[in-house]
Amino acid sequence: MLGNGKALVAERPFRSPHHTISDAGLIGGGHIPRPGEVSLAHNGVLFLDELTEFKKHVLEVLRQPIEDQIVTIARAASTITYPANFMLAASMNPCPCGFLGDTKHECTCKQNQIQKYMSKISGPLLDRIDIHMEVPAVPHRDLRQETGSESSEDIRKRVIASRKIQTKRFEKTKIYSNSQMTSRMIKKYCKTDDEASILLETAIDRLGLSARAYNRVLKVARTIADLEGEKDVRTCHVSEAIQYRGLDRKRFA
Secondary structure, three states, X not given: OOOOOOOOOOOOOEEOOOOOOOHHHHHEEOOOOEEOHHHHOOOOEEEEOOHHHOOHHHHHOOHHHHHHOEEEEEOOOOEEEEEOOOEEEEOOOOOOOOOOOOOOOOOOOOHHHHHHHHOOOOHHHHHOOOOEOOOOOOOHHHHHOOOOOOOHHHHHHHHXXXXXXXXXXXXXXXXXXXXXXXXXXXXXXOOOOHHHHXXXXXXHXXXXXXXXXXXXXXXXXXXXXXXOXXXXXXXXXXXXXXXXXXXXXXXXX
């Protein structure tokens, strides 16, 4: 994987395997164990385009490396462990025809087809994905217009400032970001007031979220507060974090 004359990988990897990949290709394996895509994406990004086109059993093997950030492959002669600390990014259509919720095109899918399509992504896997965002189609006229949105440079500055806050917060620990917080750290750094706690409990009940998803909502809320330079996690931060669980809302709608 190294370039000519290079002894170390100096750039973060970006891996985008095709949806026909096998579970061994994704996780690693073979007669002579080799690292899979999750390990080749270590300290970088693993992008899965057309997520629902991947075989369901292939997606399910992602659960353990997302949680443990390592992959252990056991063979008769030996056992080997590969690192797998990656950022998972994935995309998918809202339904088989791709027009569910589109104001310009009518969806031709039946309800059972949509349910079967969505069921390819299991609840336990969704639990491990922090943010689910629905991106509507952009009208052609908006593509040509220049809007007064925040520039990438300004967003970059806010992200760097947030990173500095997290670096200082965890300077005496072995972690460096909110996503790596343990349950004890979540209780310490993600304290919420009564109003925010009631809002979160209501969302958990209505969406049927697990304890794992509950912790991930709090981590996202903590990051939103950091991006705004806020010391405390407030109700608006929790509310925004809950909105980023779009696929959970669809499953329990």
